[in-house]
Amino acid sequence: MNQEELIHFGTGRQLTEIDYLSELLSYQSLFEEIHSVTNLIQQVQQAVLAINAGLLPEQLPVLKVTDAMIADVQRFVLNKYPKQSNKGNILWAKLAEALENVDFLVRHLRDALIEYFSMYGFVSTPFVKDLSDYIAGEPVLELMAGHGYLSAGLRACQPEQTIIATDNQAWHDQPDVNLRQPVTTVYKMSALSALKKHGDGVAVILMSWAPDTSADDLRVLQLIREQYSDKKFIVIGEKNGATNSKAFWSEAKLKPLLNTHHQSFDLIDERVFEVE
Structure with missing residues (x-):
C-alpha cells in the first residue's frame, strides 16, 4: 500500500523531532545489510x-526481533569474518546488544504512539476501510472516542455519512493538553449522556478502548439492551485485559468481527467484537 492509498484523517502533529524514532533509526546503519531487521525498523518508521x-498507517505485524532475524545477523557475521573469530565475536557482541535495543523499542511502539499522538488503540487504514464497508453508510455514534482517530478515519471514507464522536475528555487533565487536541470534532459528553441524546438517531454504536478503571461500559451495555437493542454495538478492546471493566466482559455476548485487518502488533490482544 503506497502513501496515496492511506486514509488522510487530518493535519497530524507535524513534529520535526520524535525522540523515539530518532533512537530507533540510530540502529539502522548497523543492520543495513540485514534486510529482515531493517524491514522491521522501516515498518515502525513508516507508521510513526x-x-x-x-495519515492512518498500514496494519502492522507483530513487532519483535525474531529467531529468524537473529539467525540472519549470525549469518552476516560468519560471512564477514569466516576465519577471524575474534573480530567476529566483537561484531556479534555489538550487533546482539543493538538487536536487544531494537527489540525493546519496537515492542514499545504503543507507548510512543500514546506519548506523541494520544493514539491508544492502533487505527490503521486497512481496518478503517473494512469497518466503513461493514457499517455501509449507516449513521454512527462513537462513545469514548478519545482523540477521534476512528471517527476521523470513517469520516474520510464516507464524508456524507453521519458520524457523531463523543468523549468525556477526561484527558484534559493530562499535561501538554494544548498539543493534544482531537484530530476531528469530538463532542464533550459522557458515554451515557451521548447514548441518551443520540441513540435513537443512529444505527451503529462504537466503543473503542474503554478504560478498565470504570464500570461505565457496563452501564452502556445495559442501556443499549434496554432501549437500543436494534442497534449494532461494536466494541474494540482486549477481553479481560487492558481495556474495559471485568464486569463488562463478563456480561457481554461477543461475536468476533473484522479481525482480518485488526490484529495486534504487541502483547495487548485488542480485537473487534459485535456485542449483544
Missing part, C-alpha cells in the same frame, strides 16, 4: 511518520 503527517 504516517500518523505524524495525518
Whole structure:
C-alpha cells in the first residue's frame, strides 16, 4: 500500500523531532545489510511518520526481533569474518546488544504512539476501510472516542455519512493538553449522556478502548439492551485485559468481527467484537 492509498484523517502533529524514532533509526546503519531487521525498523518508521503527517498507517505485524532475524545477523557475521573469530565475536557482541535495543523499542511502539499522538488503540487504514464497508453508510455514534482517530478515519471514507464522536475528555487533565487536541470534532459528553441524546438517531454504536478503571461500559451495555437493542454495538478492546471493566466482559455476548485487518502488533490482544 503506497502513501496515496492511506486514509488522510487530518493535519497530524507535524513534529520535526520524535525522540523515539530518532533512537530507533540510530540502529539502522548497523543492520543495513540485514534486510529482515531493517524491514522491521522501516515498518515502525513508516507508521510513526504516517500518523505524524495525518495519515492512518498500514496494519502492522507483530513487532519483535525474531529467531529468524537473529539467525540472519549470525549469518552476516560468519560471512564477514569466516576465519577471524575474534573480530567476529566483537561484531556479534555489538550487533546482539543493538538487536536487544531494537527489540525493546519496537515492542514499545504503543507507548510512543500514546506519548506523541494520544493514539491508544492502533487505527490503521486497512481496518478503517473494512469497518466503513461493514457499517455501509449507516449513521454512527462513537462513545469514548478519545482523540477521534476512528471517527476521523470513517469520516474520510464516507464524508456524507453521519458520524457523531463523543468523549468525556477526561484527558484534559493530562499535561501538554494544548498539543493534544482531537484530530476531528469530538463532542464533550459522557458515554451515557451521548447514548441518551443520540441513540435513537443512529444505527451503529462504537466503543473503542474503554478504560478498565470504570464500570461505565457496563452501564452502556445495559442501556443499549434496554432501549437500543436494534442497534449494532461494536466494541474494540482486549477481553479481560487492558481495556474495559471485568464486569463488562463478563456480561457481554461477543461475536468476533473484522479481525482480518485488526490484529495486534504487541502483547495487548485488542480485537473487534459485535456485542449483544
